[in-house]
Structures are given as structure tokens and as C-alpha cells.
Amino acid sequence: PHIPVLCVDGPTASGKGTLASQVAHRLGYHYLDSGALYRITGHAAVHAGLSLDVAHEHTIARMAETLPIVFHADRVLLDGVDVTDAIRTEEAGMNASKVSALPAVRTALVALQQSFRKLPGLVADGRDMGTVIFPDAPLKVYLTASAAQRAERRYKQLISKGIPATLPALRADLEARDARDSNRAVAPLKPAEDALLLDNSGQSVEESVAQVLKWWDEKQ
């Protein structure tokens, strides 16, 4: 059967997660946060004492293929341990970016990501949802916002969770992560040819959600 899927790709802290999960909620669809899978893989690899580079590419890929993860309500369990907060730190994001640049790790996570495509439908967010994982998706949104805006949003997010942060460090971090994500050989961050671009600088979440739902309606 044809199972609808809607992709939201874009750079770090562009608001993909918020937008995609709200659109999923509004449509009553499943939601895939693909970045979480890379974050969990990075976390598991660091825990196993591995350096996150080609030296351990295949070991990390094998870990990714057999990740003992359970998504339960808003929590993520790795081997029974709640890692929800641990994978949200800046360091975990940087580690995710490192393992995600290893081609074997990306391949290892393809089937798992595609398995989220279930009726009545899926909203998936990440970097390559529209280009690699769900190339047949009828709607692909590429979300952007200025680096300054993204750094500021990330800053507020972290501070509200009681995680210490400074704006200049965050901005440097996200620019480094964007550069690595955009320049890697496999599945680099770039809009799919048939993606619709949405710049949400200065837009409220509700406005972005409304825009995407309108595009989705137009595709039906």
C-alpha cells in the first residue's frame, strides 16, 4: 500500500524537530527524529570507548544496525537506560555529526529509518530524508533560518533546560556542524531537487506549521 511520508530537512537548530513533530501531531501521523538515531549511535560508541572515526567505522556501523533502542512516550531507552537527556547535549550533537559522516554507519541506519513508514503516514526530519531515505516522498520541505537565529533558539532551549551555554560558542559549534554535514561525501546536507524551501527566520512555529499543512493539502 502507498504510505504517505512528508520530509523536513535542514541544518542544525533550524526548528525541524518542533515543526515536524507538530505537523505529525496535526495529521495524526507517526514521527521520525532521524537525528536521534545518529545521536544514540554516537552515544553508544563513546560509551564503548571507541574513537568516532574511520578506524572504528565498521564496529560503529554494526552497533548502529543492532541498537537496542526503545522509544517510549517522549523517552528513548538504550539497552534499558534512559538516554533522552544525555543525547541532547551539544557534545552529543557533535558526536552524532562525527559518526554520521561515516558511510557504513549511514547505510546501517537506512532500514531502521524506513521502518518508521507506517500507516496512516509519517513525518520524518533530518538531513537526508528527502534525498536518500524517502526519495519518493510527495512533500519535501527544506527548512532554513539564519545562523544567528538558530544559535539564539538553541541557546534559549539549553538555558531553559538548565544546561549552561554561551551564544558565541553555540554559533561556532553549529557552524562547524553545518560545515561537516554539508561537506561530507555521503548524503551531504542539501535540499532535494524537488524540495520546497521554507525560511522560518522571524516566523512563529504556528505559521511554519500552517504553511507546511497547506503545502500538504495541495499535494492531496
Ligand code: C5P
Ligand atoms: O538533527 P540533529 O541535530 O539531532 O542531528 C544530529 C546530527 O546527526 C547532525 O548534525 C547530523 O550530522 C546527523 N544527522 C544526519 N542525517 C540525518 C539526521 C542527523 O547526518 N538524517
